[in-house]
Amino acid sequence: MKPGRALALVALTCAALGAAGAAQAAGSSASSGSSRFCDRGEPLSAIEQDRLLRFAAVLREELAGVGDGVALVSRSGLDLSRFDIRYSHAALAWRSETGAWSARQLYYACDESRPRIFDQGLAGFALGTDDPALGYVSVVRLPDEAIAALRPALLDGPRVQHLLASQYSASAYAFSVRYQNCNQWVMEMLAAGWGDLADGDDLRVRAQTWLRDARYTPQPVQVGSRLLMLASHFVPLLHLDDHPDQDRTAMQLRVSLPSTVEAFVHQRYPASERVELCHDDERIVIHRGWTPIAAGCKPGEGDQVVSLRD
Numbered sequence: 001m002k003p004g005r006a007l008a009l010v011a012l013t014c015a016a017l018g019a020a021g022a023a024q025a026a027g028s029s030a031s032s033g034s035s036r037f038c039d040r041g042e043p044l045s046a047i048e049q050d051r052l053l054r055f056a057a058v059l060r061e062e063l064a065g066v067g068d069g070v071a072l073v074s075r076s077g078l079d080l081s082r083f084d085i086r087y088s089h090a091a092l093a094w095r096s097e098t099g100a101w102s103a104r105q106l107y108y109a110c111d112e113s114r115p116r117i118f119d120q121g122l123a124g125f126a127l128g129t130d131d132p133a134l135g136y137v138s139v140v141r142l143p144d145e146a147i148a149a150l151r152p153a154l155l156d157g158p159r160v161q162h163l164l165a166s167q168y169s170a171s172a173y174a175f176s177v178r179y180q181n182c183n184q185w186v187m188e189m190l191a192a193g194w195g196d197l198a199d200g201d202d203l204r205v206r207a208q209t210w211l212r213d214a215r216y217t218p219q220p221v222q223v224g225s226r227l228l229m230l231a232s233h234f235v236p237l238l239h240l241d242d243h244p245d246q247d248r249t250a251m252q253l254r255v256s257l258p259s260t261v262e263a264f265v266h267q268r269y270p271a272s273e274r275v276e277l278c279h280d281d282e283r284i285v286i287h288r289g290w291t292p293i294a295a296g297c298k299p300g301e302g303d304q305v306v307s308l309r310d
Contacts, residue, residue, distance in 0.1 A: 048132035055279045056126035062139055062275050069095025070147045072140040074258035078130045087258035090183045106182035108168050115168040136278045143271040153193035162203040163188045169239040174218045174256045176242035177204045183256040218260040220252035
């Protein structure tokens with residue numbers, strides 16, 4: 001199998017934090033293997049940083065009108081067009097009493113070889129893209145009743161931590177508590193809030209039961225290659241033993257992705273509003289609605305364009 005294909009499958013969901021720490025902690029084979037998938041590419045140039053900071057400022061403006069301050073945000077990562085996937089990493093953005101926005105999310109902590117919950121400013125969220133020349137962010141604004149039910153759970157430290165698995169898998173099955181990826185944590189966080197689920201050691205089990213009852217049905221990812229299915233034997237952040245046998249045989253993995261999270265939110269709260277932002281070297285495009293923005297960050301009819309050449 002080509003290494004790039006295996007890496008793309010690992011990058012199917014979420015992001016990694018602490019690559020330098022992972023490299024230093026490579027004493028164990030697991031940590032050493034994981035660190036290879038945590039290393040970031042070349043440092044951003046001053047021009048790239050400026051572009052992404054301006055992109056983050058537009059994102060902040062789009063969130064300014066959110067009522068009590070909770071929204072679903074998603075970010076593109078590595079190019080996953082081969083899987084027909086644009087977004088890989090979802091988080092729940094929330095605004096503090098002082099007006100500061102943070103994205104609460106699950107990250108894979110490379111230096112600890114385990115998942116962690118991490119609050120990140122919007123600039124950092126935008127800067128975390130894998131391609132500084134072309135990036136996408138999606139924002140789903142929730143109606144007031146959805147925010148009122150979700151915000152107390154999102155800011156409840158014990159419930160937030162009880163929804164965190166001890167083991168990470170990029171391809172975590174949506175209805176197993178063995179592993180977890182960032183988007184699955186978001187789904188279970190939504191369940192805890194909208195289902196008014198009390199804290200407890202079995203919170204993940206109850207959250208997944210609520211999701212099943214609420215008809216959460218993630219669209220299967222078509223893997224399309226037996227060789228890719230074998231990647232779990234040598235890629236430390238990828239596991240398939242939580243998936244049903246029939247799914248592995250069919251090479252269709254039911255994994256929580258930003259697109260499946262957004263579809264569930266839209267189904268449950270049709271009044272939710274979606275805004276998609278993208279940037280290339282020359283401009284930022286703002287696209288409103290539930291249809292996807294054109295590939296390559298091409299503006300369509302009614303889209304707003306912000307020049308990056310000013």
